[in-house]
Amino acid sequence: MSEGHHKQSFWSKYIWSTDHKIIGIQYGITSLIWLLFGFALMAIMRYQLAYPGSPVPIVGSLLGEGGILPSEMYNSLGAMHGTIMIFLGVVPLAFGAFGNYLVPLQIGAIDMAFPKLNAASYWTYFLGSVIMVTGFFVPGGAANSGWTSYPPLANTATMGQTVWLLGMIMLITSSLLGSVNILVTVIQLRADGMTWMKLPIFVWTQFITAFLLLLAFPPLEAAGVLQLMDRLINTSFFMPSGLVVSGEVLQNAGGGSPLLWQHLFWFLAHPEVYVLILPAFGIVTEVIANNTRKPIKGYKSLVYAMIFLGFMSFVVWAHHMYLTGMGTTIGAFFQTTTMIISIPSVVILTALLLSLWGGSIRFNTPMLFALGFLPMFGIGGLTGLPLGLAAADIHLHDTYYVIGHFHYVVAPGTLFALFAGIYYWFPKLTGKQTNETLGKLHFFTSFICMNGVFMPMFVTGLAGVSRRLWDGGESYAHAAGVFQLNELMSISAWLLGVAQLFFIVNIIISLRSKKTGESNPWDATTIDWTDTTSPPLGHGNFDKVPTVYNGPYEYSVPGSKKDFLPQSQKG
Amino acid sequence: MDIPFNVKERPDTGLYNGKLGIWFFLASEVMLFGGLFSAYIFLRTGVDNWPAGTDYLDVPLATLNTLFLISSSVTMVMSWASLKLNDFKKYKLYTLITLFFAFAFLVVKYFEYSAKFAHNPPYLPSTNNFLGIYFTMTGLHVLHIIGGVLVIGYLYGPGSKMWNSDPERFTNRIEIVGLYWHFVDLVWIFLFPVLYLL
Secondary structure (H helix, E strand, O other): OOOOOOOOOHHHHHHOOOOHHHHHHHHHHHHHHHHHHHHHHHHHHHHHHHOOOOOOOOOHHHHOHHHOOOHHHHHHHHHHHHHHHHHHHHHHHHHHHHHHHHHHHHHOOOOOOOHHHHHHHHHHHHHHHHHHHHHHHOOOOEOOOOOOOOOOOHHHOOOHHHHHHHHHHHHHHHHHHHHHHHHHHHHHOOOOOOOHHHOOHHHHHHHHHHHHHHHHHHHHHHHHHHHHHHHHHOOOOOOOOOOEEOOEEOOOOOOOOHHHHHHHHHHHHHHHHHHHHHHHHHHHHHHHHHHHOOOOOOHHHHHHHHHHHHHHHHHOHHHHOHHHOOOHHHHHHHHHHHHHHHHHHHHHHHHHHHHHOOOOOOOOHHHHHHHHHHHHHHHHHHOHHHHHOHHHHHHHOOEHHHHHHHHHHHHHHHHHHHHHHHHHHHHHHHOOOOOHHHHHHHHHHHHHHHHHHHHHHHHHHHOOOEOOOOOOOOOOHHHOOOOOHHHHHHHHHHHHHHHHHHHHHHHHHHHHOOOOOOOOOOOOOOHHHHOOOOOOOOOOOOOOOOOOOOOOOOEOOOOOOOOEOOOOOOO | OOOOOOOOOEOOOOEOHHHHHHHHHHHHHHHHHHHHHHHHHHHHHHOOOOOOHHHHOOHHHHHHHHHHHHHHHHHHHHHHHHHHOOOHHHHHHHHHHHHHHHHHHHHHHHHHHHHHHHOOOOOOOOOOHHHHHHHHHHHHHHHHHHHHHHHHHHHHOHHHHHHHHOHHHHHHHHHHHHHHHHHHHHHHHHHHHHHHHO
């Protein structure tokens, strides 16, 4: 294991590092690049949706004849946009980057429990993500059966689907290694005095997220293996008997069930939704407590609500499958569990909202993003309720309403929280401050554009426009009344891309600025701020591992000299 | 810089890091094989005529294999216990027997598989879903056996040097690989009745 003191080459220090902080940054940079890439795929699709059949400017020559986006490629871009955003972008950023960097610092550990495994986890992710994207270069293009890869379509799809499955198996392995590491770290390596009920909420969210990844991903791995068998050696796990494709009866044994894939897939993919949102809750909690200068409302209710949320997330998966003919009895069961799981979400959101009450709020950039998160996640969550009820879902299933719903949860929801986290912990990573003006411009432009993209989707969805139409609904009579909204959504999306320049420029300028010399610029209480320098020096994090005496949110303590009481300060 | 509780137990959890780590890893393995067992149930209940295991599979050979694996589990525990009793020679002996049983299992499995392929007409994964799920589940299990053999073999050979430098840590390693090995046996204990007997 490397010591921070001796001189190391660039490669051993930054590339093959086993230091959790470096690995966290590796995760962060890689996932941000993939987020941008996934966004670019969508920006191309949105041109086709707004102006169907017109040549796409700039990148048109890469796409197809006359610069028009071919429909097969549209499907590829759609499937890969979803896959990249979730598995290559948001989860590695929220769990890999934030979890790796911050969890050991916040619990007072000198590193993760298994540093080499940690590096292996990053490199498996990196390899998996590269494999995933090489799909674009195989005959027939990348996977084109949607990010859900439903058979029989996915079973008979072009070679890109095989690449997708191989990439996915790598990503699952990576998240397995990462989650074991986080779980053991939190259980074993908490500093003296860091009891469970003194853990920052952020650590709790990462801990529960790790459980979800650990237990929900393997069934998808099983499903992935079965689909690979179906595709490569002609088994029939997901193929019913007598299936006819392009006028020919398929030559296989049959007797399988496409529904089996959907069960195994959603058994992962519903907990995955909470993998996306829990770290966001954690970041927002830290930022809100810090910037209202008062304790968070209902620490224990937050913790119990999150544990309950994690548990329930394993028994709601089939609410994605009301229209599959799996039967109304099963539907009724999953409808009930789905309504139940909304309760802890409301508890969490209410606790965060009440935390604002009576606070002297500092409206800095991280706080703006955290405040933006609350109503945006609220919209995303509330619009999910009709989808959880089987009767309403019959109308809304597979329409743009669904797209609007989960994008509100993930884009202005989780992504805003992640931006809040990046701005909030940037001083910790670098010892430098980001520019407030650019940060605020980034927030307000993103906020407006996000709503410009996703709010109209509810309208087109309620009108019945299906989510996977190449021409955006132009050739459908029922979409005629709402078709022109596509242009508004597309322009908002492109402007949203432009707005991210504020972020990129801000990061570059800030990285080139001088160090502020302050190690705790936000006057925070948690030990990642109070007991390490900014940035933390070398491998080992702490000069002296702190002992913890207080809860994580001791702000404005009566009788205290300053308005905050660090976790590691007796008193 | 040493990570705390890498070798010694943490007092309030009573576990060292690696042991907790392998338990979590095994939890995820339960979900992996659980997913496949669920798939088996789903496929079987979805069709009218599902073949009996004995139509295709060789129960006596599988019984022999079950005995091999159960015996190897016993010798695995004995090799760990020998280290606890500070008897390195016995550790070597019991580990060798464990490896022998594991190889015996793989040889029997090889003959089982080749008999299926050599049958006329050949029994392939694509023949029907029973054979498909049989090859998938036992194949994944065999991969786990091979992984275990590699690690146990390493700890028998070059890896055993650690006994001289850090005996406690080495004993922990044997305990960890032992937990894994018991799990792999346990999976077979479920596979055997489900695929061969039911």
